[in-house]
Amino acid sequence: MLNRAAMPSDPIDAANRAVLDHLVHEALDLLDADRLDAAAANVAEATALAPHDPAVLAARGQLAWARGEPHEARDLFRRAVDRDPSQTDAHYALARLAEDAGDHATQVRHDLKVLALDTAAHRRGGVGNRAQVALIEQIAEHVLQTLPEPFASRLAAVPVVLEPRPSVGLVQDGFDPRAFGLFEGPEDFGQRSHAVTDRPSRIVVFFANLLEAFADEAELRTQVEVTLLHEIGHFFGLDEDRVAALGLG
Numbered sequence: 001m002l003n004r005a006a007m008p009s010d011p012i013d014a015a016n017r018a019v020l021d022h023l024v025h026e027a028l029d030l031l032d033a034d035r036l037d038a039a040a041a042n043v044a045e046a047t048a049l050a051p052h053d054p055a056v057l058a059a060r061g062q063l064a065w066a067r068g069e070p071h072e073a074r075d076l077f078r079r080a081v082d083r084d085p086s087q088t089d090a091h092y093a094l095a096r097l098a099e100d101a102g103d104h105a106t107q108v109r110h111d112l113k114v115l116a117l118d119t120a121a122h123r124r125g126g127v128g129n130r131a132q133v134a135l136i137e138q139i140a141e142h143v144l145q146t147l148p149e150p151f152a153s154r155l156a157a158v159p160v161v162l163e164p165r166p167s168v169g170l171v172q173d174g175f176d177p178r179a180f181g182l183f184e185g186p187e188d189f190g191q192r193s194h195a196v197t198d199r200p201s202r203i204v205v206f207f208a209n210l211l212e213a214f215a216d217e218a219e220l221r222t223q224v225e226v227t228l229l230h231e232i233g234h235f236f237g238l239d240e241d242r243v244a245a246l247g248l249g
Contacts, residue, residue, distance in 0.1 A: 012050050020049055024059045031066050039063055054084035061093060070097055088117040092178065099174075108172055115177040118165065118212070128164050128208045135217075136162060136207045139224040151236070158185075158201045158235060160228065164208035180213075181205050181227040183234035203231040 012020065027042035043063050046056045061076035074097050080090040095110035122128060140160055147155065171177050185201030205227060214220040 012053070016049060020046055020053065020056070023049070024055045027059050028062060031062055034066075036063070036066055039066075052083065054080045054087050054090075057083065058087050058090040058093075061090060065093065065097075070100070073097065085113075086117060088114055088121070091117070104174060108174065111171050111177045112168065115165065115168065115171050118177065118208075122164065122208045122212065127211050132211055133162060133207055135220075136205065136210065136224055139221050140205060140228055143225050143228045147232075151232070155232060155235065158203060160203045160205065162205050162207050165206050178209050178213075179206060180210050180223065181231045183231040187235055187237045201235065203228070203235065205231075 023042045023046040027039045027046065030036075030039035030042065040063055043056070043059050046053075046059060050056055057076050057080035061073045061080060064070075064076060065073035074094065077087075077090040077094045077097070080087045081094070091110040091113045095107045095114065098104075098106035098110065140162075144152070144155070144160065166175050166177055166179055166182070170182070175182070182204040183201075184204070187201075205224065210220060210223055210227065214223050
């Protein structure tokens, strides 16, 4: 029996490969802009050119997902990673679909693959160099310095740390490997009530994930601020819905 993971992609020359890549990338941009009909036209053209190409299968999966067809999307994403296990975004989509279905084991399996592939890609691309990290530090410091009282004083003992991405342990617990930030430890009320805990409070900003997602500096600055304020909101006891209602992500 032929191993599908070892099956080759559609044979395609360099010129058509460039056309195919353009069609797929444009389709994904159109999906991001909620232009489903235009994205569908691109996906159809790419499918006609190379119906079994992993990137095309993944793009078809994204289109099906956007159309509210999770079962079709899941099948297409699985076919994509079977043909090319390095299809990171397809693994990420499979993890999110598994999360929605309450399938923790499958979610973690795909998310760990995402973490490993993203880590390798960031290293190859030099994501998170000294200058980039310094910029994120500068933005974070500005946010902290401009917090009004009494919030600034109450947050003073909570360290804000930069890490490239979530740890393996966090991902194994079900944490999103592409998250931008994290708050962990006792909230403000717990600290002021002297609740006993063996976990100190801290806020983490995942700089490699932010840099990968936001190439434009203005967008990066905005998202670093939103991420930090989002996690500060959690420190002060706001749940996800309340944080979102305040426009903090």
